[in-house]
Amino acid sequence: MSGEKEIRTQIASIGNTQKITKAMEMVAASKMRRAQERMASSRPYAERIRQAIGHVAGAQHEYRHPYLVARDEVKGAGFIIVSTDRGLCGGLNINLFKAAFGAIKEWQDKGAKVRVTVIGNKALGFFRRYAEIVSQATHLGDTPHIEQLIGPVKPMLDAYTDGGIDRLFLVENQFVNTMTQKPRVSQLIPTTGLEEDEAAGRLWDYIYEPEARSVLDTMLKRYIESQIYQAVVENVACEMAARMVAMKSASENAGELIGQLQLAYNKARQAAITQEISEIVGGAAAV
């Protein structure tokens, strides 16, 4: 049985840890609110442009933009993986990596060469061992900007145009609510197979102004930027939510542990006192 003193220092040290986890929980909670607002405000654009691209994919174009045409043979697959920079956010990254890893494995088994663009330190550390990393972006902070993402994504888009990859996927965390974040692997380009509506299947095309190529180029560029930006912003919200929950349970666990130790401490103290009294009584009786 450990002595009183050891138990007391242990209680104090767990108490300190609890203070830290509590502080981290509160910081994450306040950051999460802001991150959620940012996510919500840019979401309409991301969703609308996805819809619009869905329409565009259904049209019969006079000009076939490479992003709109699916290549039959897949020799290479690209993945953009959005992770966090820092840890201590529960299973958020691990769940995402599992999903990404499954998808990567699937394409590798089909004989495709896999290339990866990572966003966030955690993915960089993990995927360095398993795939060829084309580009990376880390330390984007809590308020990422689109400009920070264009550079790292460009090599992937270039690889798609050159034929280095024939599919580009986005691996991201979806913010369901504070308690749940779901990893999702979605195909970014080619855009075929996105949500299409009843207009698909008929033969029709847009009237373009000034001409199809420039309009579609602009639009597809915006589409990719907005999807990736949305993923990054959403990931920040996910990170904060996951960290908040993880730190909350850590604080609770620390409290529980302190309770148990306190009990052990009281018992040890009482045992020591009892022993002392019985020693005194025994000593007095002997006199």
Add this chain to the structure above:
Amino acid sequence: MATIRTHIVSAEEEIFSGDVSAVFASAEMGEVGIFPRHAPFLSRLRPGEIRIRVDGEPDRHFFVSGGIIEVQPDMVMVLSDTAMRGEDLDEAKALEARQRAEELLQTQLSDIEAARALAELAEIAAQLRMIERLRKTR
């Protein structure tokens, strides 16, 4: 009366969403008026005004700094870079921004910076035009 569903979104927020009877926008090749059952249409937008008409209500004005407009027979989608409601336009701010941009152009600039300043100037000019017009109709 036929209506057409219209969404105006900017990178920051959803500006407008609802059924309207006509939409007017400044597309790349000139002003377009879109009524229900318009043919599919896809164009870039110039910095300028988007006007929305709902029967029985005064027209509503929005300013966009550029973007894309997509038209389906039953739907209009304006994907703008930045958009503002007409009433949020601030003349003083626009004038100040114009002066800044003009001063910037006076100094020695690299090609990219000069192009950016010119683009900004064009946007501000469009804003001021719209403010002017809004004031007249009021």
